[in-house]
Amino acid sequence: xxxxxxxxxxxxxxxxxxxxxxxxxxxxxxxxxxxxxxxxxxxxxxxxxxxxxxxxxxxxxxxxxxxxxxxxxxxxxxxxxxxxxxxxxxxxxxxxxxxxxxxxxxxxxxxxxxxxxxxxxxxxxxxxxxxxxxxxxxxxxxxxxxxxxxxxxxxxxxxxxxxxxxxxxxxxxxxxxxxxxxxxxxxxxxxxxxxxxxxxxxxxxxxxxxxxxxxxxxxxxxxxxxxxxxxxxxxxxxxx
Amino acid sequence: xxxxxxxxxxxxxxxxxxxxxxxxxxxxxxxxxxxxxxxxxxxxxxxxxxxxxxxxxxxxxxxxxxxxxxxxxxxxxxxxxxxxxxxxxxxxxxxxxxxxxxxxxxxxxxxxxxxxxxxxxxxxxxxxxxxxxxxxxxxxxxxxxxxxxxxxxxxxxxxxxxxxxxxxxxxxxxxxxxxxxxxxxxxxxxxxxxxxxx
Ligand SMILES: [Zn+2]
Numbered sequence: 001x002x003x004x005x006x007x008x009x010x011x012x013x014x015x016x017x018x019x020x021x022x023x024x025x026x027x028x029x030x031x032x033x034x035x036x037x038x039x040x041x042x043x044x045x046x047x048x049x050x051x052x053x054x055x056x057x058x059x060x061x062x063x064x065x066x067x068x069x070x071x072x073x074x075x076x077x078x079x080x081x082x083x084x085x086x087x088x089x090x091x092x093x094x095x096x097x098x099x100x101x102x103x104x105x106x107x108x109x110x111x112x113x114x115x116x117x118x119x120x121x122x123x124x125x126x127x128x129x130x131x132x133x134x135x136x137x138x139x140x141x142x143x144x145x146x147x148x149x150x151x152x153x154x155x156x157x158x159x160x161x162x163x164x165x166x167x168x169x170x171x172x173x174x175x176x177x178x179x180x181x182x183x184x185x186x187x188x189x190x191x192x193x194x195x196x197x198x199x200x201x202x203x204x205x206x207x208x209x210x211x212x213x214x215x216x217x218x219x220x221x222x223x224x225x226x227x228x229x230x231x232x233x234x235x236x237x238x239x240x
Numbered sequence: 241x242x243x244x245x246x247x248x249x250x251x252x253x254x255x256x257x258x259x260x261x262x263x264x265x266x267x268x269x270x271x272x273x274x275x276x277x278x279x280x281x282x283x284x285x286x287x288x289x290x291x292x293x294x295x296x297x298x299x300x301x302x303x304x305x306x307x308x309x310x311x312x313x314x315x316x317x318x319x320x321x322x323x324x325x326x327x328x329x330x331x332x333x334x335x336x337x338x339x340x341x342x343x344x345x346x347x348x349x350x351x352x353x354x355x356x357x358x359x360x361x362x363x364x365x366x367x368x369x370x371x372x373x374x375x376x377x378x379x380x381x382x383x384x385x386x387x388x389x390x391x392x393x394x395x396x397x398x399x400x401x402x403x404x405x406x407x408x409x410x411x412x413x414x415x416x417x418x419x420x421x422x423x424x425x426x427x428x429x430x431x432x433x434x435x436x437x438x
Pocket of ligand 1: 297299302309310312313
């Protein structure tokens with residue numbers, strides 16, 4: 001990135017993560033429409049008189065401005081956009097999960113306007129669609145945008161169309177492989193129906209919903225490497 | 241910089257206080273040493289004693305020098321009401337500004353998945369066994385109105401509801417004395433969705 005002084009005005013943005021910084025400031029990991037992820041310091045954001053505190057919240061669509069040079073630049077203005085997104089408590093947990101996926105699978109200063117739109121639509125869809133469906137949609141399109149798109153249409157060995165009544169396993173490098181004899185040892189077996197549902201972005205049954213989640217988890221963990229996701233390693237979904 | 245290493249050390253030490261930069265730390269140090277010797281001695285004695293003796297209440301995790309704090313021990317409190325807050329200073333302000341007469345439970349933080357802070361880190365295992373004892377009939381969720389505070393309130397509400405105990409959330413909206421024009425849009429939209437009969 002450039003080391004010249006930099007000034008950006010009125011960018012659409014979301015805060016992925018924030019932490020307290022020095023006495024009264026916040027250090028923010030921000031996902032912006034045209035500049036990708038940037039690290040910004042919100043000076044004085046925690047002081048009692050600051051109006052920023054209520055505004056700088058995750059999952060809230062913002063319009064922000066910043067300036068400076070180097071890795072950490074300074075937030076110079078922020079306002080929340082009219083139609084704010086209200087997530088329920090459980091959806092907030094899902095929201096943290098997609099924030100963590102973005103943090104792990106995208107890098108700073110790498111513009112991704114299409115992922116920005118995907119992210120915004122995903123948060124909005126929580127209001128109307130089933131959470132699991134929203135999450136699978138986000139994961140699938142995120143993988144496509146970062147160059148790891150899934151093959152859900154045809155058997156990668158032989159190229160025949162996926163048959164909903166057949167069983168497959170998913171080879172990360174190639175795609176679905178029809179199960180025959182002992183070729184799927186140690187692999188997670190999924191039905192053709194699940195692959196077709198994932199292509200169509202629906203679940204035709206509980207089994208397909210469960211298998212889609214399992215398959216996504218395996219594919220994502222391949223791309224995430226050894227470090228597990230924090231939002232998946234705690235017992236969030238099983239209250240004490 | 242003063243000519244005394246000890247004075248410099250004091251200035252440096254004072255900087256651990258919130259909002260205290262090098263300038264104000266210097267002012268404080270000189271003030272204590274030049275004009276307030278007696279008060280300074282008292283401060284250092286009380287501070288040393290507090291640091292040594294103050295720990296966390298076994299019941300509510302609030303700060304106390306005894307096993308159980310005054311509020312938890314009092315016979316004048318409604319023991320069926322339990323208010324959940326993030327920090328001991330929240331207990332303080334609720335005591336000073338409201339006529340709430342139930343008990344408290346202090347989380348010492350909030351859930352923060354992306355920082356790896358989970359339920360046990362904020363004492364929810366302790367809260368669970370407290371709820372299982374059956375004395376508490378209503379849990380008042382008074383965590384902050386931040387995303388983390390809301391997520392924490394949600395998580396606790398599930399713990400509470402699964403035990404057939406009532407969970408309530410303190411109200412939020414336009415501040416008293418506030419003008420609509422100056423309220424941020426999230427607050428205003430919440431205030432509308434949470435409107436009440438009048
Ligand atoms: Zn106590």
